[in-house]
Amino acid sequence: MKKSVFLGALAVTGMIAGTAGAATLDDVKARGSLKCGSNSGLTGFAAPNANGVWEGFDVALCRAVAAAVLGDPQAAEFVPTTPKTRFTALASGEVDMLVRNTTWTLSRDVDLKFTFTGVNYYDGQGFMVPKALGVSSAKELDGATVCIQTGTTTELNLADFFRTNNMSYEPVPIETNAEAQQQYLAGACDVYTTDASGLAATRASFETPGDHTILPEIISKEPLGPLVRHGDDEWADVVRWTLNALVAAEEFGITSTNIEELAKGTDNPEINRILGTEGTMGEMLGLDADWAKNAIMAGGNYGEIFEKNIGESTPIGLARGLNAQWKDGGLQYSPPFR
């Protein structure tokens, strides 16, 4: 009885909190800044540089949204969150959107009352082993000791994978990626498993990266994307279409270098609609006509952002893979701007 009263009170306050930011777009415009929940530090995705300016793949998306809404990519403020605090920060209105390499799952979308507005990075869980171990496939890992971050979906994926393949393993629980690197290098575990992007970043930091290999198997789907509070569809639209604009810009060859040229008007009506020289796309979203132009100018199109932060020219060196344009066999596909 008492418990149900407590839960009821919790639900009511939750609902009040939920309706609080019903018009996030107006709030952001009135405030003049966009509050973005970010990772407190993930190589290539979000990290402050020596001057305290946040940089990274996820950060770039926030800056694009800030540019689309407020016309200034520097109007994005970053609130570092941990895996434990990220969802409360968003639900309570402490941040306007969350871009924190968060996997889109049913329970988060439905039960936690959030709206995922797209996928900016398709990731998957992989394995890294020392070359000296002589393993070339994850199927050969029977009986291995595995370093694994506790309390994450990777832990559950790992158990599923070994069970379906009828193998046994011994987990070595660790708390952070830094700890995992130390344990793995010290030989406390044979295998380190986490998202493939994280494995690549970790391997790049080793003294001799060539001594370690990332196994070809990807054992889970981890679509990482931005999310907003449930029930504020106008705001969700803004975030969703900003991401779509970045992806579409790459598809149509709009880059940060030629955008000024293209914004004067082209023969391609879709480019014109994206850049606001034709149609009323911005007005429909409640933004300026050049919203997408500002978003693309903030850090370039999707491909440019990828190359600059995590692409093959960076130490992390991730290939496009699933994140290539749909024309190149990837999954990045923007609905039409019409």
Add this chain to the structure above:
Amino acid sequence: MSDLSYVRKDMLPEKAPPVSEVGAIGWLRANLFSGWFNSILTVASVYLIYTLVSSILPWLWSPTWSAGSLSECREIVAELGKEHGGACYGVITERWQQLLFGFYPQELRWRPILTFVLLFVALAPVLFTDGVPRKMLWFTGLYLFLAPWLMWGGAIWTPLLVIAGLALGALAFRVLSGVIGALGATIAAIVAPILFWLFLVGPLSSALASIIPLGIEVVESRLFGGFMLSVWIGVVAIAISLVLGVVLALGRQSDLMIVKYLSVGFIEFIRGVPLITLLFVASTLLNIFLPPGTNFDIILRVMIMATLFASAYIAEVVRGGLAALPRGQYEAADALGLDYWKSQRLIILPQALKISIPGIVSTFIGLFKDTTLVSIIGLLDPIGLTGSIRADANWNGIVWELYGFIALLFFLSCFTMSRYSMWLERKLRKGHS
């Protein structure tokens, strides 16, 4: 016969003690080689220390201060041909300011530095009771309002109005004590300023600021970080918890039932809950329970929780001091005809607090180190910043150098506090056993 004597008439000059008993050799014999067992222990210890130092020193001695990334460090170390690698200090050169100040704007960093320096000016009359003019206590009082204003910035009117709230409370007490009696006046003196702060300071301050815009640039809490954040949370929590703790300790000993059980309940509840739980309440639960749209500063929330936590422990330490006082002291105070507050202020507390100094200081040191727990709720204190710095592709993989630097900062602070407490104990020893 008479000049014969069997008794020596004059003293022999003192001989120098044998070489084996004095000087370096004597000290060695007495302290390190006083028996075969101790000799073995000495030799083994020397060997152990030598192995430790000889493996750590080459690692520490590493000319990598100008390196721009971990791989550059590795190149430098490889050129020197070190076997076990070397420390990479480039990360400290590049990030020491961030580790100290977080994201506090560079051109405004004089403000936290000034606040820190003024802290010692404000503390001087409290910590060193002789040699410092008593009038400086006025500055100490003023500092309580000056420090937050310097750190967070904003209009000058806010701290002035907060002081005005205190004056309002005093005024309410003066006016009402004649009308509704002492107890009612005390309650009014507490309630009036709180209402004033909650509902009037905000609008009044912005109204005044629009007439006379006097103030300094606002720095938001999310820019606070690094060692500055630890010190700031620590200092505020320490200062307030000492006052609150003494009040709670007195409350626990009080004859008034409600006061007593409130104090006991508070102390036992807070001591029964881990600090990390309180921090999670501050960072997540409060967000949900507070009315929507309230923007309750996260650092303020953490400060309140840390203060409540420390005050419960201080209360118990002070209660230990109160209990250790001989009963005669209380009776003597009563016999002199002193009322409750006077006897506490003049007789009981000075002695009880003196007894409690070691306990109080170790609670403070513990609290100061506990401030690093805020990294778990996403605040970027030094420990939280190590993760962010490692997320920079240049420094991914650096561990020891960062933690070593932070450990050094904390050691210096805590060691200073501990030395001060020992000095204070010696100074206050009045000689009664």
